[in-house]
Amino acid sequence: MSLTAAAIDAAKAGEKDRKMFDTDGLFLLVTKKGQKWWRFKYRYQGKEKQISLGTYPEVTLAKAREERNDCRKLVAAGADPSALRKSKKVTATQAKTFRDVATNWISHHKPGTPGEGRDWSSSYATQVENRLERHVLKRIGHELFDTITPGRISAILDPLSPDIQHRIARDIYRVFAYGRIKEGYPDLSNPAADLVEVLKKRPKRKNFTAIIEPLQLGGLLRACDCYGGSFVVRMYLRLAVLFFQRPTELRLARWNEFDLESRTWTIPAARMKSGEPHIVPLADQAVALLEELRPVTRGKRNSLLFPGERKRGNTDERPISDATGTAALADMGYRDRQTVHGFRASARTMLDQEHHVPEKFIELQLDHLTKAPNGTAYDRTSFLPERREMMQLWADYLDRLKQMHLNAASKKSSAGALVVDRQDIAVGKASRPTAGRRNRRVKSGVSVVKPNQANAIQAGENETL
Template structure:
C-alpha cells in the first residue's frame, strides 16, 4: 500500500536510517536525526540510480508523486533525470557567471590589476557602472542585453543634462563588450550601434584655463601668497604652480611619499593617470612650504587633509574654489592650468628641453628605440629645472624684469 500523510507524520527516527516505500520507485528516507527525504529510484541504461525530490514537509506527498511522475516520463523518453538536473544547474550557473555585472566587474578588476588606470579613475568608472548600468542590466546574461536596454541607459543619463557622461558610459559599455568577446562570453558589441546616437559636441577641444603670460602670472602668484583661506589650502595653492602636477595628485600627497633628504616626492603608480609611478624633484621653496605645514598635518596620512576628517584628503573643489574667492574666474585659471603655464614658460622663455618638460609632466616620453624612460631618467637635469622654475616664480612675485618669449624659426 502507498504512503499516507498520517503515516509520514508519525514516522519517528530510529538508530539507523530507514525507508517508507510509496511505490513505483518513490520512497521516503527517514534518517537518525529525524530528517525526511524523498527519493526516486530508477534504472537508466541498465544502471540503478537515485534522484532526490526534496524534503518533507516542504515537499508534500502529492508533490513528491508528481515529481516521480515527471521523472518516470523522462526515463520513458530516453532522458536521465539526474543528468538533466545537472545540466540545468550548469546552464543556470553559466548564465549567472555571464551576467553583465559579473563580466563588467571582472573587466574592471582586470584593468585595475594591469594598472591601466589611476585609483581615482578606477573608482569613477565603477561608480558610473553602479549608478547608471548595473541596476538596469546587471542581472541579465550579457547575451540577452538588447538594443532597447542600451538606449534606455543612455537616455536616462542624457536626461540629467550630461551628454558627455552619457558618451563616457557608452564608451565603458563598448570596452566591457570587447572584453566579453575576447573571453568568449559575447559574439558582438551591441553598444557599437549607438556611436552616432548621442548629439555631437563641439569639435573645438576645450583646454583647461591657464595663465601663460608672465605679466598675468605675477599678480596671480602674489594673490596666492596673500590668500587667507587657511594654511592647508594656502600651502596647496603655493605648491601647485611650483610642481605643476595634476590637482588630484597634489590633493592625495602623503607624508610617507616625501623624502626630505633627497628632496623628492615619489608618487605611486596607482595615483597617476597613466598608472606609472612618478618622481617629482622638490625645490628648496617646495621643501620650505612642506616644512611649514608639517607641524599641523604631519601626524596624519595626508599632507593636505580634509577640513572634516584627517583620514581623507582635501576636497577636489578646494583649489578651484579658492581661486574663485580670490577673484579669478574659471575662464582665467583652474588648478590643472598650471601644467600649461609651466610647459609654455619653461620651453619658450627659460629654454629647457621639451622632453625634460614632458617627462616632468608625467607624459609618455620614449627613447630612440621607442622604450619609455623610467621615472628617474634625467633626474639631475629635472632637479635643476625645478629649482630654476621656483626661482623664476619668486622673481615674478618680487617684480623682476620679465623676459620676453623667445622667437621661433617661423617668426
Template structure:
C-alpha cells in the same frame, strides 16, 4: 466546495494543522501558527507529488488557481512540475551568476589591480549609476549591440557625452572578459565604435589664466585668508605643477629632502610610472611650513574631517573660486601655465613633457625613464621658482635661463 476569500480570511488556526480544499489538487494548509500555505498535489507517472505555491495573502486565491492550472498543463505535456521547478531554479541561478552585473563586478576585481584606487572606484560608480540599472540583470549571452547602444544613448541624452563614450568602452572590456572566460560567444561592443553612435563632444582644455594674469594670482594665493594648508597646497602646486591628485595625496615618505627630490610612486601616477619632482629652495621652504601644520601625520594635506583621508581637490578649486577666478582657473591650470611659459622661454619640449609626466608622444620620448634629464629638469625647476618669485614681486622679468 470552492474556496472564497471570505472563507479563507475567516479560517482560524487550531491546535493541529488542517486543510481547506479548493479542488483539482489545490488546497490551503492552515498551520497552528496562523500561517496559510498553498499546496498542489498531483500524480506523475503514477507517483504522487506535492508543491508549495506560496502563502496567503501574498499569493491570493486567483494567483494560486492560475499557478495550479499551469502546473496541471505541465503534467499533461509529460513534464514533472517538481523537476521543472528545480530546472527553473538552476537556470535562474546560472543567469544570476552570469548576469552582466555579476560578470562586470568580477571583471572589475581583476582589472582594478593595475589602476589607482580612485580611478577604479570611479569606474565602478559609473557602472552602478548608468549601466547596471539598464542591463545589469540580463545574462551576458543576451547582451546585444542595440542593447548597449540604448544604454549609452540614455547617458548621452542628459549631455554627458564623455561618460557615454567611456561607458561603451567599459562595456566592451567587460564583454571581452566574458568571451575570454567562456561566458559569452562574442563581444557585441566590437561591432560599433563610440564615434559611430555618439555625438562628438567639443574638446575643451582645463580653465587657466594667461601668463600676464599669473602674478596677481600668486599674490592672492599668498594673501589667502582661508585654511593655511590650503594656501600652502596652492603654493606647492604653483612651484611643482603636479596634478591635483598627485599633490593632495602626497605622503612624507615620498620626500627625500636631503636629495631635494619628491618621488611620487607609480601607483599614484596617471601613467603608472614613478615620477621625480626636483625640489627648489622655494618648494623646500613651503614643505617646512607644511610640516609645522600637518605634524607627524603621514599625509601632507590631511582632510579636516580626519579618517586618514587627504584634502579634497574641491578644497583647492573652491579656494581659487574665492579669489575671484571661478570658471577661469583650476588646479590643473598651473600645469598649462608652466608648460606655456617654459616653452616660450625655449626649454626643450621633451624636458617639459617629462616633468609634466605626460604620456610619451613619440619614439624618442618613449625611451625616457623617470630619471632621464634629471639634472636639466632640476635646473629648469629652479629657474621656474625664481621666475614665480620675480613676477609675484612685480619685477620686469627677462627670459629665464635656457637649459641645454
C-alpha cells in the same frame, strides 16, 4: 491500461500514497494529502531511477507524456535525465549578473585587487566604479549578463548628457568584451557594439584655462601667497604652481612620498596616468613650504599633506576635494581665467618661451610620454640633474614674477590708479573667510590688470595635460 483525464480527476486521497500507472514508465503518484505528482520510472546503467515531471493539473496528461517521451530519448542515447536536470540547475545558479562581470572587470584593472591593476590608477578605477554604480548597476546590475539587449542599454543612456553617454557606452562595451574573453561567454555578441550610432553628439572638449603672461601670473602668485582661506588650501595652491603636476597627483600626496634631505617627491605608479612612478625634484622654495606645512598636517608617517576639513571616520584618508583649488581661485577673482590643472600649461609654455628649456625635460617633468632617440621611453630617472636645475629655475622665476607685479602695482598706485592688493590680508589666518568678506575681496580685484584684459588662454589638450 493507459490513464485518462477523467480517471485522474476522479482519483481521491487514501490512507496512504498510491500509484496510477500510464504507459512506458509514466505514472501518477496520488499522496494521502491529495496531491498528484507525475513521475517517470526508468533504468540507467542497470539501476532503477525516477524523475519528477511536475504536478497535475498544472502539467496535463498530454504534457506529461511529452516529457516522458523526451526522457526516454535521453535514456536511449545513454544519458541520465535526472543528472542532466541537476546539471542545468547548477548552471542556472552559477549564471552571472551584469554586476558580477562588471565587478570582475574593474578588479582586473584596479590596483590592489586580484587583477593587480593592469593599467589603471586608483583614482581612475574609482571614477569608473562610481560612474557604473550611479548610472548602470542600479538599473541592470541584477540582470543576467547574457540577457541584456542593446535596447536595454540605450534606454539607460538616453537621459544622460552626451559626455556621460559616451563614457558609459565605452565602459559597457569593455565589460562585455571582458565577459566574452574571461567570464565564459565566448559566443555572446556585444550589445554595446553599435551604440555609437544612437548616442548624442559629444561636445568639443574644453581645454584648461591658464595664464601665460608674466605680469599677470605674478599677480596670481601674490594672490595665492596671501589667500585668506584655509592654510592648507593656500599651501596647496602655492605648491601646485611650483610642482605643476596633475591635481590628483598632488591632492593625494602623503608625507612618506617626500624625502626632504634628497629633495625629491616620488609619486607612486598607482597615482600616475602613465602607470609608472614619477620623481619631482624639489626646489629650495618648495622645501621651505613643505617645512612650513609639515608640523600642521603630518600626523603620522603616511598622513596626507592636504587633509580635507570635512571629516568622517578616518580623517587621514580624506584629502581636500578636487573642487577645492578651483573654488579658491574663483574666490580670488580667477574664475574662467586659471585652473589648478592649468598651472601645467603655464609652466610648459613659459619654460619653453621665456627660458628655452629643452622640450624633453619639460615633457618628462609633466609625465607626458616621451621617447629617447632609439624609440624607447625614458625612465623616471632620466635627466634628473637637468630637471632638478629646471625646477629651481622655475621657482626662482616665479619669485621674480611676484616682485615684478609688486613693482608694477606700486607704480600704478603712485600714478593715481586705484590699486587694491592682497598683501593686506593676514597670511597666517587659517580659517576660511565669510562669504561677505570673500565677495568684497573678489570685487576689489587681484592685480593691476583689469579683468577684461586678462590673458587667460586655452593651453594644451585635456587628455594629455
